[in-house]
Amino acid sequence: xxxAPTTSDxxxxxxxxxxxxxxxLLAKGERPVNELVRQLRLGQPQVxxxxxxxxxxxxxxxxxxxxxxxxxxxGRPLKSIHEWVKxxxxxxSERFDRLDDVLDELKREEDSDGGxxx
Amino acid sequence: MVDVMSxxxxxxxxxxxxxxxxxxxxxxxxxxxxxxxTTPELVSKxxxxxxxxxxxxxxxxxxxxxxxxxxxxxxxxxxxxxxEYREIVPNERLVSTECYEGIPDPDAHPTVNTMTLRQVxxxxxxxxxxxxxxxxxxxxxINSGMEGGMQEAYDLLEEIAVSLQ
Numbered sequence: 001x002x003x004a005p006t007t008s009d010x011x012x013x014x015x016x017x018x019x020x021x022x023x024x025l026l027a028k029g030e031r032p033v034n035e036l037v038r039q040l041r042l043g044q045p046q047v048x049x050x051x052x053x054x055x056x057x058x059x060x061x062x063x064x065x066x067x068x069x070x071x072x073x074x075g076r077p078l079k080s081i082h083e084w085v086k087x088x089x090x091x092x093s094e095r096f097d098r099l100d101d102v103l104d105e106l107k108r109e110e111d112s113d114g115g116x117x118x
Numbered sequence: 119m120v121d122v123m124s125x126x127x128x129x130x131x132x133x134x135x136x137x138x139x140x141x142x143x144x145x146x147x148x149x150x151x152x153x154x155x156t157t158p159e160l161v162s163k164x165x166x167x168x169x170x171x172x173x174x175x176x177x178x179x180x181x182x183x184x185x186x187x188x189x190x191x192x193x194x195x196x197x198x199x200x201x202e203y204r205e206i207v208p209n210e211r212l213v214s215t216e217c218y219e220g221i222p223d224p225d226a227h228p229t230v231n232t233m234t235l236r237q238v239x240x241x242x243x244x245x246x247x248x249x250x251x252x253x254x255x256x257x258x259x260i261n262s263g264m265e266g267g268m269q270e271a272y273d274l275l276e277e278i279a280v281s282l283q
Contacts, residue, residue: 011132015139085130088138088260092128094167096142100126102154102163103146110150 010057010077011085018042019050026060026073033069136256138248148235148242152209155233161187170197181206185214201228210235216248218262227251229259 014020018040025031025039037047051071054060059078060071128142144151154160158175166172166189173196174188186200198219205213215228230249235242250256 009135012135015131015133084260085132088262089128089130089140091167091169092130092140092142094169095164096126096128096144098164098167099151099154100144102160103144103150106150106153106160107146 010059010081013053013057013059014078014081016050016053018046019054022047022050022054023059023073023078026071027075030070030072032065033071036071132256132260133247135253136250138250138256138259140246140248142244144242144244145240146242147240148237149209151235151242151244152212156212165189179203179206200224201231204230218259227255229255 014023021040022036025036033044033047033051036051037044040047051060051062055062057077059074061074062069062071064070126143126145128140131139131141133139154164156177156179158177161175161177162172165175165187170189170191171193172187172189174186176184176186178184181203183203184200185203186198188196188198191197200217200219201215203212203214205211212233214231214233216231217224217228221227229251232245232247232249234245234247236245237243248256248259250259
């Protein structure tokens with residue numbers, strides 16, 4: 001799949017699984033970069049790159065604390081994204097819940113067929 | 119959180135500015151999932167979700183063949199989609215265009231949807247990647263889900279209200 005050229009909005013920022021992991025870690029509290037590097041088992045340059053993207057879209061804030069730069073989650077853009085996508089996701093969930101029922105029927109038919117199928 | 123990964127829930131992410139990715143696990147072998155998404159009588163049973171009644175499901179399952187789904191949303195207005203199959207790998211992969219009939223000149227604004235099925239043990243992992251022509255189109259599609267979501271929320275509220283009587 002083609003990568004997004006850059007990440008100009010929060011939607012793309014959270015489409016990258018590693019960045020979602022970073023947000024999950026920061027949801028537990030403020031963290032310095034080295035701690036994120038350790039927990040993610042990624043190289044520092046990659047983590048810094050992801051953090052830069054997250055900062056650009058306002059999903060994380062940073063502050064200096066002596067030698068450390070501490071990152072923390074800013075949930076505000078996250079909440080609006082989630083609200084926005086959640087409703088669409090809900091529509092698909094309803095649809096797929098009914099597909100589950102159809103599949104249960106098909107499985108039963110196949111079983112009563114003695115497992116004969118292509 | 120953004121990444122709700124509970125097993126049997128649809129997960130929607132936005133990989134790029136012009137894409138929507140929908141992922142869902144099913145507790146069934148992939149040939150049955152494929153059958154359920156490519157057989158008109160079966161599509162009629164699930165495609166509307168809770169949003170209305172299915173009026174029509176037509177599927178001409180061959181490359182260049184057309185499909186059309188039409189539903190009556192809560193007995194009021196018709197909502198139609200149609201498109202054409204571009205690539206077919208039975209039980210594994212289905213690429214098709216999709217045009218929403220509720221806009222002027224629907225055929226000028228298709229999305230290209232790629233469905234893939236991958237079986238892991240007893241579970242089939244379904245992925246639908248919706249490639250839109252623009253960010254605006256992607257946003258409009260997500261917003262259309264919002265209407266559906268609101269309606270479903272009202273329906274649920276109604277069900278709860280009825281059960282309390």
